[in-house]
Amino acid sequence: MDALDCIHTRRSIRKYEDKDVPDDLIKQILNAAMTAPSAGNQQPWQFIVIKDRVVLGKITEFHEYAQMCKDVHLAILVCADTTSLRHEGMWEQDCSAATQNILLSAHALGLGAVWCGVYPRDAKMNGFSKLLGIPEKIIPFALIPIGYPLQKSSKVDRYKKEKVHKDKW
Amino acid sequence: MDALDCIHTRRSIRKYEDKDVPDDLIKQILNAAMTAPSAGNQQPWQFIVIKDRVVLGKITEFHEYAQMCKDVHLAILVCADTTSLRHEGMWEQDCSAATQNILLSAHALGLGAVWCGVYPRDAKMNGFSKLLGIPEKIIPFALIPIGYPLQKSSKVDRYKKEKVHKDKW
Numbered sequence: 570m571d572a573l574d575c576i577h578t579r580r581s582i583r584k585y586e587d588k589d590v591p592d593d594l595i596k597q598i599l600n601a602a603m604t605a606p607s608a609g610n611q612q613p614w615q616f617i618v619i620k621d622r623v624v625l626g627k628i629t630e631f632h633e634y635a636q637m638c639k640d641v642h643l644a645i646l647v648c649a650d651t652t653s654l655r656h657e658g659m660w661e662q663d664c665s666a667a668t669q670n671i672l673l674s675a676h677a678l679g680l681g682a683v684w685c686g687v688y689p690r691d692a693k694m695n696g697f698s699k700l701l702g703i704p705e706k707i708i709p710f711a712l713i714p715i716g717y718p719l720q721k722s723s724k725v726d727r728y729k730k731e732k733v734h735k736d737k738w
Numbered sequence: 739m740d741a742l743d744c745i746h747t748r749r750s751i752r753k754y755e756d757k758d759v760p761d762d763l764i765k766q767i768l769n770a771a772m773t774a775p776s777a778g779n780q781q782p783w784q785f786i787v788i789k790d791r792v793v794l795g796k797i798t799e800f801h802e803y804a805q806m807c808k809d810v811h812l813a814i815l816v817c818a819d820t821t822s823l824r825h826e827g828m829w830e831q832d833c834s835a836a837t838q839n840i841l842l843s844a845h846a847l848g849l850g851a852v853w854c855g856v857y858p859r860d861a862k863m864n865g866f867s868k869l870l871g872i873p874e875k876i877i878p879f880a881l882i883p884i885g886y887p888l889q890k891s892s893k894v895d896r897y898k899k900e901k902v903h904k905d906k907w
Contacts, residue, residue, distance in 0.1 A: 572846035575741035576770045576839055596897075601745045603896045606841065606853050612896065617903045624905055658858045662880070665834030666853075670745055672775065673842070677741035684775050684835075689827045703907045711831070727772045727781065728765075734786045736793055738872045 570677045578722045579672055582681025583637045585716025589620075590643045594678050598645070598715070601674035605666035608659035614667045617646040617701055624700065625714075631696030632712065635685045641714040645671060646687075646697060649708045661688070664710045671713050681718030687711050739846045747891045748841055751850025752806045754885025758789075759812045763847050767814070767884070770843035774835035777828035783836045786815040786870055793869065800865030801881065804854045810883040814840060815856075815866060818877045830857070833879045840882050850887030856880050 599616055607613065619625055620643055628638040638644060647668050649660045668684055675682040687693045688710045697709035768785055776782065788794055789812055797807040807813060816837050818829045837853055844851040856862045857879045866878035 570741045572739045572741040572744035573766070573770065573843060575744075576843060577773050579773075579775075581775060597742070599902055600895075600897045601742065603898060603901065604746050604748075604894065605838065606748075606750060608855055612898075615901050615903065617905070617907065619905055621905045656855070659855055661830050662834045662837075662853075662855065665831045666838040668831075669774065669835040669838040674742060674745060684831075686777055686825070686828055686831065701906045707907065725773065726769075728769045729772065729781075732772065732784050733768055734784065734870075736786070736788055736790045737870045738786065738876065 575673055575677050577724045579676040580720070580722045581683040582718045582720050583683055584719040585641050585681065586719060588642065588717050590680065590715060594680065595643065597678060598671055598674045601670045602667040605663065605670045607663035607666065608656035611655045611663065613649045613651070613654055613660040613663050615648040615650050615707060617648065619644045619646060627700055628712065632685060632693050635712055635714065637683070637714050641716045643716060644712055644714040646701070646709055647711045647713070648703065649710050650706070651708060652706045668711045668713065675715050676722065680715050681720065682713050682715040685712040685714065744842055744846050746893045748845040749889065749891045750852040751887045751889050752852050753888040754810050754850065755888060757811065757886050759849065759884060763849065764812065766847060767840055767843045770839045771836040774832065774839045776832035776835065777825035780824045780832065782818045782823060782829040782832050784817040784819050784876060786817065788813045788815060796869055797881065801854060801862050804881055804883065806852070806883050810885045812885060813881055813883040815870070815878055816880045816882070817872065818879050820877060821875045837880045837882060844884050845891065849884050850889065851882050851884040854881040854883065
């Protein structure tokens with residue numbers, strides 16, 4: 570898939586076929602995530618690949634916007650390891666760039682995904698920490714359910730010229 | 739350019755040809771930025787397109803990591819409009835997704851770019867607010883110098899299997 574087409578036809582996909590995502594595609598998606606830029610190349614990210622349907626179902630008990638986890642066969646939880654940051658205050662940006670690469674690479678591979686916000690919502694962060702046994706200094710950041718899409722991906726035009734300023738505000 | 743190749747061959751580019759970037763490419767990059775996902779589709783981003791070489795040069799006075807602005811012909815400052823957020827605490831993630839789309843679309847168009855962090859560094863944020871006349875509720879978030887690259891973009895492998903966990907930490 571062409572890179573610009575990929576950016577423009579990526580949509581938030583919340584309905585999926587009842588079908589597993591093969592491990593080699595999961596690895597390609599994780600590889601794309603780890604290729605994201607980060608502050609001073611600090612790469613603060615960690616990933617929990619969730620395929621256990623019982624675990625996926627339990628996410629819906631504390632994340633009201635992740636109800637698609639009842640049906641999906643795969644979700645990736647992006648976390649931040651805050652124990653070895655070289656640039657304080659930048660890990661949210663690093664993990665966001667990795668998350669965007671996950672969404673784009675999943676779409677490029679014929680899959681559909683959606684960014685479910687976790688950080689900085691305490692109830693959701695605590696829900697994941699308890700469910701997945703995540704240590705204190707590791708912060709659950711974003712959940713991305715991924716599956717074979719049952720929704721179509723059409724191109725949208727969100728360009729708004731009033732958001733563009735020239736040389737000054 | 740293939741989408742996965744684009745993700746894997748994008749590098750931080752800090753040396754550029756002495757050459758303007760055409761307006762139609764700038765618009766394509768901004769369009770890609772505005773196509774990013776955001777929390778509840780709140781699209782909090784604003785963009786300042788800086789082409790004035792005098793203004794670009796002044797950035798180097800308060801941003802030590804943006805010295806390439808002495809040579810570049812274009813930089814985009816991604817800002818956040820915090821006056822109409824529907825989902826508090828998520829705008830950093832929204833603006834990061836837009837910034838990653840800027841980096842990827844620039845690379846897909848044959849350009850080179852680099853993410854220079856601004857938020858949450860007060861001196862850099864204040865420097866931009868003063869230089870560009872940015873109102874109080876608009877937050878300077880990230881600067882992306884963009885030009886025709888003088889550096890090569892090679893593929894890197896940053897995959898680290900120790901960053902991948904299965905079904906639990």
